Amino acid sequence: MPxxxxxxxxxxxxxxxxxLISPGGYAYATGGSRGLFIYRYFExxxxxxxxxxxxxxxxxxxxxxxxxxxxxxxxxxxGSRYAIYSxxxxxxxxxxxxxxxYFDWDGASTVVIYN
Numbered sequence: 001m002p003x004x005x006x007x008x009x010x011x012x013x014x015x016x017x018x019x020l021i022s023p024g025g026y027a028y029a030t031g032g033s034r035g036l037f038i039y040r041y042f043e044x045x046x047x048x049x050x051x052x053x054x055x056x057x058x059x060x061x062x063x064x065x066x067x068x069x070x071x072x073x074x075x076x077x078x079g080s081r082y083a084i085y086s087x088x089x090x091x092x093x094x095x096x097x098x099x100x101x102y103f104d105w106d107g108a109s110t111v112v113i114y115n
Contacts, residue, residue: 006115010111038111
């Protein structure tokens with residue numbers, strides 16, 4: 001997986017990020033290798049790279065919410081599934097977890113995501 005340095009700020013007041021106001025909400029953002037998946041977990045956030053870890057050279061190896069299980073991310077190219085709470089592999093053929101990123105939250109509307 002390529003390590004692409006980035007530092008982005010998102011505003012939870014913007015319509016595209018309003019699902020992150022409540023626990024259980026999620027949103028996508030630019031950054032990382034192939035974009036970011038951001039999940040609101042109680043008073044915390046989980047930020048994962050959308051770059052799937054199986055056949056990672058395939059430009060279509062990107063994860064999205066699993067339509068059959070909202071607590072998983074799915075790589076439709078390989079069928080690999082990942083837990084949204086950690087990025088850990090739930091079902092292969094992938095063997096490696098998704099890359100996780102750091103964040104700082106001001107407790108209100110600003111979240112800074114970085115690696």
